[in-house]
Amino acid sequence: MHDIKAIRDDHAAFVAGLHKRNIADASTVAQDILDRDHGLRALQTRLQQAQARRNDASKQIGQAKAKKDEAQASALMAEVAELKDQLQKDEAEERTLKADLDSILASYPNIPASDVPDGKDENDNVEVASRAWGSRPTMNAAKEHFDIGEALGLMDFERAAKVSGARFVYLKGALARLERALGTFMLDLHTDEFGYTEMAPPILARNHAFFGTTQLPKFENDQFWAVSGELLAEARAEMADTIREHRYGLIPTAEVTLTNYVREEIVDEEKLPFRFTAWTPCFRAEAGAAGKDTRGMIRQHQFSKVELVSITTPEQSQAEHERMTDCAQEVLKRLGLHHRVMTLCSGDMGFAARKTYDIEVWLPGQGRFREISSCSNCGDFQARRMNARYRAKDAKQTRFMHTLNGSALAVGRTLIAVLENYQQADGSVAIPDVLRPYMGGLEKIAKP
Numbered sequence: 001m002h003d004i005k006a007i008r009d010d011h012a013a014f015v016a017g018l019h020k021r022n023i024a025d026a027s028t029v030a031q032d033i034l035d036r037d038h039g040l041r042a043l044q045t046r047l048q049q050a051q052a053r054r055n056d057a058s059k060q061i062g063q064a065k066a067k068k069d070e071a072q073a074s075a076l077m078a079e080v081a082e083l084k085d086q087l088q089k090d091e092a093e094e095r096t097l098k099a100d101l102d103s104i105l106a107s108y109p110n111i112p113a114s115d116v117p118d119g120k121d122e123n124d125n126v127e128v129a130s131r132a133w134g135s136r137p138t139m140n141a142a143k144e145h146f147d148i149g150e151a152l153g154l155m156d157f158e159r160a161a162k163v164s165g166a167r168f169v170y171l172k173g174a175l176a177r178l179e180r181a182l183g184t185f186m187l188d189l190h191t192d193e194f195g196y197t198e199m200a201p202p203i204l205a206r207n208h209a210f211f212g213t214t215q216l217p218k219f220e221n222d223q224f225w226a227v228s229g230e231l232l233a234e235a236r237a238e239m240a241d242t243i244r245e246h247r248y249g250l251i252p253t254a255e256v257t258l259t260n261y262v263r264e265e266i267v268d269e270e271k272l273p274f275r276f277t278a279w280t281p282c283f284r285a286e287a288g289a290a291g292k293d294t295r296g297m298i299r300q301h302q303f304s305k306v307e308l309v310s311i312t313t314p315e316q317s318q319a320e321h322e323r324m325t326d327c328a329q330e331v332l333k334r335l336g337l338h339h340r341v342m343t344l345c346s347g348d349m350g351f352a353a354r355k356t357y358d359i360e361v362w363l364p365g366q367g368r369f370r371e372i373s374s375c376s377n378c379g380d381f382q383a384r385r386m387n388a389r390y391r392a393k394d395a396k397q398t399r400f401m402h403t404l405n406g407s408a409l410a411v412g413r414t415l416i417a418v419l420e421n422y423q424q425a426d427g428s429v430a431i432p433d434v435l436r437p438y439m440g441g442l443e444k445i446a447k448p
Helices: 004-009 011-020 026-066 070-105 145-152 157-164 173-192 207-212 229-246 255-262 314-335 381-386 411-421 433-439
Strands: 224-226 248-250 266-268 274-283 302-312 339-343 355-363 368-377 389-391 402-410
Touching: 004 011, 004 026, 011 026, 026 070, 145 173, 145 411, 173 274, 173 302, 173 314, 173 402, 173 411, 173 433, 207 248, 207 255, 207 381, 255 274, 255 302, 255 381, 255 402, 302 314, 302 411, 314 339, 314 355, 314 368, 314 402, 314 411, 314 433, 339 368, 355 411, 368 411, 381 402, 402 411
Parallel strands: 266 389
Antiparallel strands: 224 248, 274 302, 302 402, 339 355, 355 368, 368 402
């Protein structure tokens, strides 16, 4: 959420930031926000004055009665009653105006950092040459992961479609174990070597948690929502509103529940940074993805991911962003997977991000790089929505924390990368050395 005080103090910077986000009417948007803010503050001033007058008049009633001046007391009592009615109306209007202003402030994306490249879409992203690692493996007639998995008899999309519909899969035997090995390896690396605290968070969350990490209201249709059978039985005529109020959302990423861990809290600065990691199932409706990656595991409704979340101070967040990206890259390095890192342009970043690095792994079967992780610094954008603050030692004032999140990694996509990069001419798949202890010493996956 945007800081109205910052918009008041530097209107031009806010407009420039929205322009960088390719919002053409940024000047009109900013002026509308300032006009609404001016109207709200003017009303609040009138409220304060009316409240002060009501308090004074109430005191004067007692004084008039003490003097037995019933006429003055009666007039003052009438004035107090009128002020009370007007205050109730003005307070109701204040709540409406504030809610409207907050809604508008929450509806526009975060302002990009100064070093984010300008651009409209993924074609304008910029490679970070110093972060590139490895080289493309040499192989003839590389197959895609679904052809490899189905030929092994260990990947079944057809049966999954019978049970759950499109964009689901059954993994069997050694492939199911490989997915488990990957997730466990990632957790061990991030906790044992990089100091992240492993968490087992909820995978259902309420509306306010989704609002805090910006999935609501803009991306409501991208989520899966769940309600209890009891609620459905009771909802009846007011079903839609009742369900929306009491529903649970299935998390699209553990970012939702990990970041909200500090919502509505004030943390002592010396406890920061918090570094959390979790391996969870994730759920996405993939609204608007019709026709994209319809075969295979690239874009599914249900998948698993190892998430990294950092919660820190403004002074530390830039360095923490670089560190988080290093941690995500290290997974691919130890798996021996060629990859590159892209700085996303202003038009391709997520709604909450002020800067994002995408890590893209090379997939020989597709003959191109595909995203396997996004590491984003959100600044204080999410913290304002969650009211998550910290206090420095001996400081009276609190400040909003900075939040960061990243995939390290998307487990299903890492499985895809292993299958395509370690495929053998005989149809088997070699197991990367680092995963063999997690696979009971198995060196390759072959058709049973």
